[in-house]
Structures are given as C-alpha cells and as structure tokens.
Amino acid sequence: MIETPYLLFLGDAPDPLAAKVAQGIRDWRPDNAVGQFRMEGCKADMKLPDMTLEEARAAGAKTLVIGVANRGGVISPAWKEVLIAALEAGFDIASGLHNLLRDEADLVAAARAAGRQLHDVRVPSVKYPIANGEPRQGKRCLAVGTDCSVGKMYTALAMDKVMKERGMKSSFRATGQTGILITGEGVPLDAVIADFMAGSVEWLSPDNDPDHWDMIEGQGSLFHVSYSGVTMALIHGGQPDALILCHEPTRTHMRGLPGYQLPTLEALRDLSLQLAQVANPACKVVGISVNTQHMGEDEAVAYLQEVEDRIGLPAVDPFRHGAGRLVDALAEV
Amino acid sequence: MIETPYLLFLGDAPDPLAAKVAQGIRDWRPDNAVGQFRMEGCKADMKLPDMTLEEARAAGAKTLVIGVANRGGVISPAWKEVLIAALEAGFDIASGLHNLLRDEADLVAAARAAGRQLHDVRVPSVKYPIANGEPRQGKRCLAVGTDCSVGKMYTALAMDKVMKERGMKSSFRATGQTGILITGEGVPLDAVIADFMAGSVEWLSPDNDPDHWDMIEGQGSLFHVSYSGVTMALIHGGQPDALILCHEPTRTHMRGLPGYQLPTLEALRDLSLQLAQVANPACKVVGISVNTQHMGEDEAVAYLQEVEDRIGLPAVDPFRHGAGRLVDALAEV
Numbered sequence: 001m002i003e004t005p006y007l008l009f010l011g012d013a014p015d016p017l018a019a020k021v022a023q024g025i026r027d028w029r030p031d032n033a034v035g036q037f038r039m040e041g042c043k044a045d046m047k048l049p050d051m052t053l054e055e056a057r058a059a060g061a062k063t064l065v066i067g068v069a070n071r072g073g074v075i076s077p078a079w080k081e082v083l084i085a086a087l088e089a090g091f092d093i094a095s096g097l098h099n100l101l102r103d104e105a106d107l108v109a110a111a112r113a114a115g116r117q118l119h120d121v122r123v124p125s126v127k128y129p130i131a132n133g134e135p136r137q138g139k140r141c142l143a144v145g146t147d148c149s150v151g152k153m154y155t156a157l158a159m160d161k162v163m164k165e166r167g168m169k170s171s172f173r174a175t176g177q178t179g180i181l182i183t184g185e186g187v188p189l190d191a192v193i194a195d196f197m198a199g200s201v202e203w204l205s206p207d208n209d210p211d212h213w214d215m216i217e218g219q220g221s222l223f224h225v226s227y228s229g230v231t232m233a234l235i236h237g238g239q240p241d242a243l244i245l246c247h248e249p250t251r252t253h254m255r256g257l258p259g260y261q262l263p264t265l266e267a268l269r270d271l272s273l274q275l276a277q278v279a280n281p282a283c284k285v286v287g288i289s290v291n292t293q294h295m296g297e298d299e300a301v302a303y304l305q306e307v308e309d310r311i312g313l314p315a316v317d318p319f320r321h322g323a324g325r326l327v328d329a330l331a332e333v
Numbered sequence: 334m335i336e337t338p339y340l341l342f343l344g345d346a347p348d349p350l351a352a353k354v355a356q357g358i359r360d361w362r363p364d365n366a367v368g369q370f371r372m373e374g375c376k377a378d379m380k381l382p383d384m385t386l387e388e389a390r391a392a393g394a395k396t397l398v399i400g401v402a403n404r405g406g407v408i409s410p411a412w413k414e415v416l417i418a419a420l421e422a423g424f425d426i427a428s429g430l431h432n433l434l435r436d437e438a439d440l441v442a443a444a445r446a447a448g449r450q451l452h453d454v455r456v457p458s459v460k461y462p463i464a465n466g467e468p469r470q471g472k473r474c475l476a477v478g479t480d481c482s483v484g485k486m487y488t489a490l491a492m493d494k495v496m497k498e499r500g501m502k503s504s505f506r507a508t509g510q511t512g513i514l515i516t517g518e519g520v521p522l523d524a525v526i527a528d529f530m531a532g533s534v535e536w537l538s539p540d541n542d543p544d545h546w547d548m549i550e551g552q553g554s555l556f557h558v559s560y561s562g563v564t565m566a567l568i569h570g571g572q573p574d575a576l577i578l579c580h581e582p583t584r585t586h587m588r589g590l591p592g593y594q595l596p597t598l599e600a601l602r603d604l605s606l607q608l609a610q611v612a613n614p615a616c617k618v619v620g621i622s623v624n625t626q627h628m629g630e631d632e633a634v635a636y637l638q639e640v641e642d643r644i645g646l647p648a649v650d651p652f653r654h655g656a657g658r659l660v661d662a663l664a665e666v
Binding site: 130131132133134135189190191192193194195197198199222223225226227228229230231232233236237254256257259260271274275278279 | 463464465466467468522523524525526527528530531532555556558559560561562563564565566569570587589590592593596604607608611612
C-alpha cells in the first residue's frame with residue numbers, strides 16, 4: 001500500500017503522452033495529487049501547482065510518484081538527483097518503470113539512510129495464496145476485451161466514478177501498474193507466478209458488503225495468445241457477477257500479433273460468459289464499452305446503435321458519452 | 334539441462350508412493366538411471382542395482398536425482414550427509430522438492446567447492462520470451478483434462494513411447510517437475526511469471542521436422558479455477574494440432590474444490606477445441622484417455638466403450654490397454 005497523497009514527478013517528459021501515469025492519477029484520483037514536479041524541458045502539464053519538494057511536503061505529500069516513462073530504459077543522473085533529494089526530504093518513491101528502483105544502489109542507500117520506502121509496483125510484494133474458488137460476499141464486475149488495450153481499465157474507472165457519484169458502494173481493484181499507482185494498491189497480475197494468479201485475484205477482491213461492487217481491472221484478452229492465461233485467471237479468480245465487453249472497432253489485427261484477427265463481440269460474449277459461469281453460474285454480460293477514439297461523432301453514434309441493436313445490450317463509449325448507462329445495467333444485476 | 338545418466342536417490346522413503354519421481358524415471362526413461370541409492374529404512378525399490386556413490390560414478394552416473402519426497406518439508410541431516418558426499422564425488426544434484434537446494438548454505442558451499450551444479454527444477458532457469466503466436470513447423474499434441482491429476486502426463490509419456498517404438502519422430506516436452514526430472518529438461522510452467530507463460534511453451538516446442546510430434550505435457554484444467562490460466566497458456570502457446578481429452582470417471586468433485594463439479598467430456602472437447610483453434614485453426618480432438626484405476630476390468634471396458642460410442646473418438650486407458658489406438662488416431666492428423 002502506497003501512502004497518499006502524492007507529488008507527481010513529470011521529469012523531463014518529452015511529450016504529454018509520456019506522462020500517462022500522471023494523467024491517470026490526475027483524471028481518476030485528483031485528491032491523491034497535491035502538486036507536480038517538473039524538470040527543465042518538461043513538455044507535460046497536469047494543471048496542478050508546480051511545487052518544490054519542500055513545498056509538496058508542507059502540503060502533505062507523502063510519496064513521490066514517477067508519473068512519466070523514462071527514456072532508453074535508464075534512470076538518468078538528472079532524475080537521480082531529484083529522487084535522492086526527495087528521499088532525504090522524507091518522501092517514499094513509487095514507480096512502475098521496467099527498470100526497478102531497488103536495482104539502483106544509490107537510491108537504495110538513500111532510502112535506507114532516510115528510513116523511506118521504494119515501491120516498485122511491477123513486482124508483487126505479497127505472497128499470494130492458491131485460489132480456493134469459494135464464493136465471496138459482495139458483487140464483482142470485470143471488463144473483458146476483444147483485444148489488449150481496448151479500454152478495459154478506463155471503463156472500470158469510469159464506471160467506478162459514476163457509481164461513487166450515485167452513492168453506490170464501489171471499489172476499483174487495480175491489476176496493472178498504472179491502476180496500482182492511481183489507487184495506491186492492487187496486484188501487478190502480469191508479474192505474478194502462474195500458480196498464484198487466480199489466488200491473487202481472490203486476495204484482491206475479498207468478502208465485502210452484499211451491495212458493494214468490486215470493479216476489477218481487466219488484463220489481456222481470451223483471444224490474445226500471448227496473455228490469455230492472465231485473462232483466464234481474472235475470470236476464474238474474480239468470480240464476476242457481471243461482465244462488460246470492451247472493443248476497439250478500427251483494429252485490423254490483434255495488438256502485436258499481425259497474423260491474428262479480432263473476434264466478434266458475440267464470440268467474446270459467449271466464451272467469456274461460459275468461462276465465468278464455471279466459477280459463478282449467476283454471471284451475466286450486462287453491457288458493451290466501445291473505444292471510438294478513431295471515429296467521428298456521427299460514425300461513433302451509428303456504430304454504437306448498430307451494436308446495441310445487434311447484441312441487445314447497452315453499448316456506449318464511456319469517454320464520449322459517459323458510463324451512466326453501463327452503471328444502470330449493473331444496478332439491475 | 335540436467336546431465337544424464339542418473340543415480341536415483343531414494344533416501345529413507347517411508348513407502349513406495351513417496352518415490353514416485355524415481356518411479357517415473359524408472360518407467361519412462363530407464364536408460365537414464367544406472368542405479369539407486371537407498372538409506373537405512375528405505376521402503377521403496379526401483380529394482381535397479383543398489384550402488385554406492387563411487388560405484389555409480391564408475392558406472393557413468395553424472396547426476397544424483399532426488400527421486401523421493403522429503404518428510405516435513407526439510408532436508409534432513411542424514412540426507413545432507415549423502416548429498417554433500419555426492420557433490421564431493423563429482424555428482425550434480427537435481428531436485429523437484431519444494432524447499433530448494435540453493436537455499437541450503439552447506440549444499441551451496443559444497444557444490445561450489447566441487448565445481449558442481451544444483452538443479453532446482455521448480456525454479457525457471459531461463460528468461461522466457463513473450464509469446465509471438467507465430468506458426469511453427471512440426472506437429473504438436475496436448476492432453477487436456479476435465480480436472481487436474483487425471484493422467485495427462487502419463488498419457489503423453491505413454492503415447493511418446495509407442496511412437497518411438499513405431500519409429501515415429503516424437504519428443505515428450507515436460508512442463509512439470511516430475512516430467513523435467515524424467516527427461517532432464519523442460520519448463521516448470523506453474524512457476525513461470527504470468528506474462529511469459531505462453532512464451533515459455535513456445536520456447537519449449539520450437540520449429541521441428543514437419544513429421545515430428547511434440548507431446549506436450551498438460552497442466553491443470555480449463556475447468557479448475559485455481560490453475561485454468563496455466564492450462565490456457567499451454568493451449569495458446571502450444572498451438573496443438575491434436576488434443577487428447579483426459580478424464581477420471583470416479584471423481585466426485587474437482588480436485589481440492591469441493592464445491593465444483595467436473596465438466597462432461599463433451600464440454601471439455603468443445604471448449605478446448607474452440608480455444609485451441611484461436612492459435613491453430615486446424616486443431617482437432619483425436620482421442621480420449623481415461624484413468625480407470627478405480628474401476629474393475631469389466632467396468633472399465635464397458636465405460637470406455639460407452640464413451641467411444643457416445644463421443645465417436647477412440648477411448649482407451651493407456652495404463653490398462655496401451656496407448657496404441659491414441660497413436661493410431663494421431664497418425665491420421
């Protein structure tokens with residue numbers, strides 16, 4: 001568990017896209033971020049107050065979160081200087097970078113000297129159990145996709161936000177690096193040992209109030225041969241009561257797999273539901289979330305209507321039109 | 334890769350069942366075992382020559398394989414004495430025990446001093462790639478089960494043996510500890526990091542002669558919620574051309590999951606084939622392997638006939654009646 005609130009470190013981000021972790025925190029947990037720290041040449045801006053380390057500490061920030069991708073897979077000397085000063089100023093540091101904070105001897109030494117934590121959220125810090133498959137109290141929703149990177153995390157976060165606004169009980173349950181940094185906790189599922197994948201999802205989503213929803217972040221796709229085992233573990237460990245189908249209609253092939261076509265939404269619906277009902281016979285598919293970012297408004301609206309008519313479930317782009325209709329559908333379960 | 338041939342260490346096995354790893358090597362790769370080493374009170378016997386360490390070295394043995402489960406999860410002082418003497422005599426040591434050889438400081442020191450290897454086959458020793466899903470030359474067969482521990486490894490080994498006897502090109506590809514110790518190589522799939530599971534199976538079963546069969550050891554079950562993600566990775570990473578359905582008809586519930594019923598063979602057939610065809614549209618289900626150990630001969634024969642009539646595929650118990658008919662079916666693919 002990462003201590004909040006955060007100071008968002010944007011470093012020398014070459015463009016706004018490089019700071020997508022910071023953007024996710026800004027968009028979904030604005031209360032978690034008291035300010036931003038930008039270095040010379042930084043091209044990203046979260047529209048948060050620019051703060052020195054001292055100002056951020058005075059404003060209550062407990063953890064410096066690396067909200068930006070690094071260049072060339074190394075933590076540069078310029079970054080190091082800031083990170084070491086942050087540790088000395090009393091910050092923990094949290095990172096989802098591929099190269100780990102704990103592998104940097106100078107950061108480890110500075111953290112030890114200051115009595116601070118280095119959180120590498122790509123690496124599991126918990127000894128997860130083997131899944132036992134027992135039913136748990138409370139409700140669970142999982143987004144599953146026709147492909148990777150079609151908007152599953154966005155959908156779960158957008159639904160969670162609407163649910164909270166409506167006074168429903170909801171928790172976003174992060175299963176990836178960005179989600180973990182946004183919420184401060186979760187399971188880095190793609191880094192979990194095979195035997196413990198489903199168990200880690202059970203651990204992530206324990207018993208809860210009967211009217212509480214866990215909005216579990218999806219990963220991969222049952223139809224993506226590189227990562228389908230991870231998706232399977234989410235479906236069986238998550239025991240979802242409700243599935244949301246996610247799709248990006250302009251993809252010409254599965255992400256990173258030029259030889260593989262995307263499945264139809266109907267194929268995704270039928271396969272996901274069959275597998276989910278092994279763990280939870282009451283599971284239902286309740287809605288469809290479409291990422292229409294590569295379509296014009298008219299085209300997007302027409303596409304969503306066509307899908308809705310064809311499949312008979314609410315079909316929305318939560319970015320364009322909000323997640324309200326998906327939450328309406330969930331409230332019926 | 335573990336150097337062969339082996340000396341099989343049976344320790345102080347309290348009963349023959351405790352030595353099932355040694356029995357597997359004895360049954361399936363008898364040429365890999367030059368002898369056995371038994372301590373006082375050992376109740377297991379592989380009907381191999383009892384040898385001292387020196388005799389086994391003289392007979393060519395290169396690796397001492399721990400072929401027996403240890404008691405209470407510790408490597409006892411009595412074992413240690415033998416293992417250290419073995420390292421000093423020039424043996425490598427291979428183990429599938431839960432507690433690792435590499436965690437025992439005295440074994441590590443003795444191995445280093447003697448310049449020998451400690452192989453903990455539960456721990457991956459390779460940095461596996463992410464699966465790329467590209468078709469590979471050669472043919473692959475995978476056994477999938479209605480449950481865990483229904484005879485998938487046995488089926489693959491029995492078919493591999495018949496294929497070799499017939500002069501077909503075949504390799505058993507181990508994905509579990511016992512299989513790895515039997516053949517000396519493989520992937521400990523249940524210990525692989527989630528993102529690399531399917532890639533490790535691709536690595537295990539690379540391009541080969543067009544008429545060569547990889548007999549890939551199955552793991553878990555698509556219907557076993559604790560391990561289904563591992564099975565999924567085998568199906569998508571393995572790209573099987575042929576599936577064998579495995580079943581144990583007297584199970585009253587899924588192994589370790591009292592609340593879960595076994596699926597029908599038809600449900601296993603349909604789901605496995607659908608998933609396998611994502612990676613290999615030409616995949617076929619070719620036969621059924623039934624573990625009838627808890628049935629009498631008449632009952633077993635009647636059951637197999639009923640399954641064969643119902644499903645329309647050859648149904649055999651390879652332990653009782655041999656794997657020949659399954660290999661006949663494979664040869665048609």
